[in-house]
Amino acid sequence: MIFLAAQVLPGDVARRILGPFADQASVDALSKELGTDQPLLTQYWDWISSFVTGDLGTSSANNRPVSDIVGEAFVASAKLALLAFLIVVPLAVFGGVVAAMKEGSFRDRLISVGGLSATAIPEFVWAVFFIVIFSLGLGLFPTTAQFPEGASVFTQLEYLLLPALCLVCVLFGYIARMARAGTIEALEADYTRTAILKGLPQRLVIRRHVLRNSLLPTIAVVATQAGYLIGGLVIIETLFNYQGIGLAMYRAATQKDIPVLQSAVLLIGIVYLVATLIADILYSVLNPRVRLEAAE
Amino acid sequence: MSTPGQPAPAGATEIGTASPAAVGARGDDARVATRERLALLRRSKSFIAGAIIVGFWVVCAIFGELLVPKDPLASDPINDLLAPSADNWFGTDKLGRDVFSRVIVGARDILIVAPLATILATVVGTALGLVTGYFRGVVDDVLSRIIEAFLALPVIIMGLLVAVALGPSRTTLILTIGLLFAPIISRTVRAAVLTERELEYVAAARLRNERTPYILFGEILPNVMGPIIVEFTVRLGYAVFTAAGLSFLGFGIQPPAPDWGLQVSENYGVISGGFWWPVLFPSLAIATLVIGVNLIADGVASAFER
Numbered sequence: 386m387i388f389l390a391a392q393v394l395p396g397d398v399a400r401r402i403l404g405p406f407a408d409q410a411s412v413d414a415l416s417k418e419l420g421t422d423q424p425l426l427t428q429y430w431d432w433i434s435s436f437v438t439g440d441l442g443t444s445s446a447n448n449r450p451v452s453d454i455v456g457e458a459f460v461a462s463a464k465l466a467l468l469a470f471l472i473v474v475p476l477a478v479f480g481g482v483v484a485a486m487k488e489g490s491f492r493d494r495l496i497s498v499g500g501l502s503a504t505a506i507p508e509f510v511w512a513v514f515f516i517v518i519f520s521l522g523l524g525l526f527p528t529t530a531q532f533p534e535g536a537s538v539f540t541q542l543e544y545l546l547l548p549a550l551c552l553v554c555v556l557f558g559y560i561a562r563m564a565r566a567g568t569i570e571a572l573e574a575d576y577t578r579t580a581i582l583k584g585l586p587q588r589l590v591i592r593r594h595v596l597r598n599s600l601l602p603t604i605a606v607v608a609t610q611a612g613y614l615i616g617g618l619v620i621i622e623t624l625f626n627y628q629g630i631g632l633a634m635y636r637a638a639t640q641k642d643i644p645v646l647q648s649a650v651l652l653i654g655i656v657y658l659v660a661t662l663i664a665d666i667l668y669s670v671l672n673p674r675v676r677l678e679a680a681e
Numbered sequence: 682m683s684t685p686g687q688p689a690p691a692g693a694t695e696i697g698t699a700s701p702a703a704v705g706a707r708g709d710d711a712r713v714a715t716r717e718r719l720a721l722l723r724r725s726k727s728f729i730a731g732a733i734i735v736g737f738w739v740v741c742a743i744f745g746e747l748l749v750p751k752d753p754l755a756s757d758p759i760n761d762l763l764a765p766s767a768d769n770w771f772g773t774d775k776l777g778r779d780v781f782s783r784v785i786v787g788a789r790d791i792l793i794v795a796p797l798a799t800i801l802a803t804v805v806g807t808a809l810g811l812v813t814g815y816f817r818g819v820v821d822d823v824l825s826r827i828i829e830a831f832l833a834l835p836v837i838i839m840g841l842l843v844a845v846a847l848g849p850s851r852t853t854l855i856l857t858i859g860l861l862f863a864p865i866i867s868r869t870v871r872a873a874v875l876t877e878r879e880l881e882y883v884a885a886a887r888l889r890n891e892r893t894p895y896i897l898f899g900e901i902l903p904n905v906m907g908p909i910i911v912e913f914t915v916r917l918g919y920a921v922f923t924a925a926g927l928s929f930l931g932f933g934i935q936p937p938a939p940d941w942g943l944q945v946s947e948n949y950g951v952i953s954g955g956f957w958w959p960v961l962f963p964s965l966a967i968a969t970l971v972i973g974v975n976l977i978a979d980g981v982a983s984a985f986e987r
Contacts (some may be wrong), residue, residue, distance in 0.1 A: 405859070498727075505918050505971045507925045509945060513964040517957045616835030620926055622948055634838070635930060638845045650838065 421570055447524060451644045454633060462618055464628030467616065468545055469552035474607060477557045477601065480645045481564025482591075485599075496561060504558030511551040512624050519547060552617050556610050563606040565598030574598070601668060608664030615653050638640045682736030723986040728980025734898050738966075742788040743977030749782035753939045765958050774948050776960035783939035784962050790940040791879075791970065794854050794933075795920040802866055802920075805914050809863060810870025811897045811905075815878055828864040837862050837926055845930035854933045862916050871914045873905040907985040914978035916972060925967050941967045 477500075484496040505510075519525045548618045571577060574594055574629050619629035626632070630649055637645035722728050728762065741748065751769075757777035765772040771780035809828070813821045819867035843857045878901065885899045928942030936943060943961040948959035 417848050474800055501979075504974050505922060505943075505975045506968050507922050507929070507971070509926065509942075509949075510964040510967050513945060513949070513952070513960050514968075515950055517961050521952070521955055521957055558961075613835055616837035619837060619841065620929060623930060634841070638841055639931070641845070646842075650842070653835070653838065 402638065417448070420551075430520060450580035451648050454645055455648045456631065458630040458633040459652060460627060462615075462622070462631060464541075465545055465548060465622075465627065465629060466611075466614055466618065468542070469549040469556070470607075472549060473553040473560060475558045476553070477560035478564045478603060480557070481561040481566075481603070482568050482596070482599070484561065485572065493565075497565065500558035500561045502558075503554045504556070506554070508551045508555050509624050511537045511554045512548070512621060515547050515550055545627075548621045548627060551621050552614060555617055556614065559606055559610060560603060563603045564599065567602045568595060571595040571598040576579045604667050605664050608660045611660035615656065712943035718984050722980055723985060727976040728984070730979075731973045731976025731980060733850035733873040734969055735977060738788040738970050739792060740816045740975070741785045742792040745769075745786040745789055749779075751782045752781035753778065753782040753786040754937055755779075771962045774944070775951060777883035778939075780944075780959050780962050783944060784941070785968050787939040787941045787944065787963060787966065788970070790851070790928075790934045790938055791921060791924055791942075791967075794851060794858070794924045795917060798855045798858035798924070799862065799913060799920045801855065802862035803909065803914060804865025805860065805911055806846035806912075807870050807902070811874055812903060813867065813872025815893075815897055815901065824904040830869060836923055840923060840927050841932055844927060849932045849935060851934055854927060855923060857919050857927075861921065861923075865875060866909075866912050866916060869908055871910045874901055877901050877904055877986045883966065909984050911978070911982045914974070914981045918978055919973060921967070921971050 445542060480496045480500065486492040489494055520527065527544055577590060577594050580588075580594045615631070619635055621627070621629070622629045622631035622633050630652070633645060634649045637641070637649060697798040742896055750867050755778065757773070759777065761775055761777040763769055763773040763777075767779065769779050774780055774783070788848070810825065815984060818943045839861055840857050844853055847853045875915045881898060882904075883896060891900070923935055929942050929946045931943075931946060934940040934943055936947070944963040945967075948956070952960050
């Protein structure tokens with residue numbers, strides 16, 4: 386499907402590399418070299434078979450191996466995404482649980498409605514707000530995310546914090562809402578009432594009885610958000626000029642660099658699948674009931 | 682979920698003895714239900730607040746040029762990047778265009794794209810959801826697999842691919858968002874139809890030998906309107922979100938239109954130089970519109986889903 390989508394892109398690849406003034410003969414020659422003159426099915430077979438062996442081909446925009454470009458970009462994006470997740474997951478779970486403890490209170494309304502509004506505002510709008518407040522107003526953080534080469538971990542953190550915060554704002558609402566719903570359900574459950582009635586301290590009830598059950602649906606949401614996060618990365622990395630997979634895709638799309646675009650989209654598909662798989666595994670580790678059902 | 686459909690089966694069970702009367706009674710019930718919901722909406726604080734915000738931008742979108750002091754497209758390179766002042770309330774942008782005028786007139790593009798895309802998504806999604814939910818079996822399996830394949834990639838990346846393939850324009854943007862959102866809406870509708878199809882009024886219609894399209898659109902559709910309306914308002918918020926994002930990336934509305942996402946994308950390059958006004962004001966506009974739409978969605982959801 387990715388292959389087809391990329392093929393529909395208008396524009397002759399060879400023409401693109403050589404520029405509009407190259408003569409037709411050399412364009413044809415290059416087409417032959419790249420294999421773009423072959424029928425679609427042949428091209429598809431070549432692409433799939435070389436993908437399996439790890440050869441992703443050469444970027445049609447700047448002649449570097451695609452695996453290099455996509456690989457570097459992927460590592461950079463993983464850093465940013467990891468930072469965002471490390472901030473948002475504890476924060477959102479805590480927010481959701483706090484909101485659920487006092488259901489219907491002002492604090493609950495603030496976290497629920499505020500979180501959902503934050504989610505609805507596009508990433509680049511958050512980016513603009515943060516840059517105006519923290520970079521221009523307070524002079525705390527740089528306005529781009531691309532840290533100098535060989536920067537220390539702390540310098541890297543300083544550069545990455547604003548873009549990560551934008552992703553945090555967009556993700557917070559969903560995760561907090563799931564954590565809240567899960568906690569409310571667990572609080573109303575019979576086993577929680579039993580635990581309270583037999584005199585366990587509230588802290589222990591929450592930790593051992595409520596949280597374990599309420600976090601299950603949250604894990605599933607965190608995994609699906611991984612795919613959503615990648616969509617956000619395209620925008621955030623473009624705005625902060627950060628050399629990640631999102632920016633690589635954006636550049637590839639504007640330059641019609643089809644090998645890079647295909648590989649990047651495919652990689653995202655794989656990441657999404659792996660994230661879903663990890664969520665399923667975690668789910669069964671935390672919930673013995675699922676394991677039992679599967680065994681039967 | 683099935684509360685909106687509750688009055689109908691009661692009326693429909695009498696079918697066979699007094700068919701026309703039953704239909705009439707059901708119509709009355711539906712009217713009462715609608716009136717009750719509207720009353721609930723009028724009392725919902727978040728709906729009122731959202732309606733005021735969105736209403737403001739709708740007025741801006743309709744009357745645009747009549748309300749603004751300057752031509753939003755007239756560039757004036759000598760007076761570029763002027764700070765906000767009495768003359769240019771929100772300053773001027775990179776090309777010396779008045780940011781205030783561009784923000785006001787810029788409401789138009791997004792308020793054409795987002796609602797049209799959402800209507801397209803709702804119509805296609807409702808039809809798909811009715812068919813998959815009612816027939817189940819092979820039709821459902823095949824269509825559901827196709828829908829899942831569509832949902833496997835993040836919307837913004839699918840949008841990016843489609844926009845690059847077909848060339849960016851307002852029509853492409855509407856079609857892209859509309860068709861990408863349709864499967865999501867179809868899932869909601871399908872879930873509602875699955876419970877609805879087991880009810881007696883559907884069985885009665887089948888026994889009366891009604892044609893399938895009539896059962897789908899004449900009998901089931903009116904009873905699943907509640908979830909569809911809620912889904913529409915929620916999707917409208919996402920449509921604004923997605924359209925703004927794609928325009929920001931340059932795959933949506935094209936220059937020199939004063940679209941908000943496009944304004945941010947044209948001017949964010951100068952933000953590190955301290956020129957915050959051509960970027961901040963359109964961003965604020967997007968944020969207020971999105972929050973307004975979400976407040977409306979919140980009010981509608983609590984009025985329709987009790």
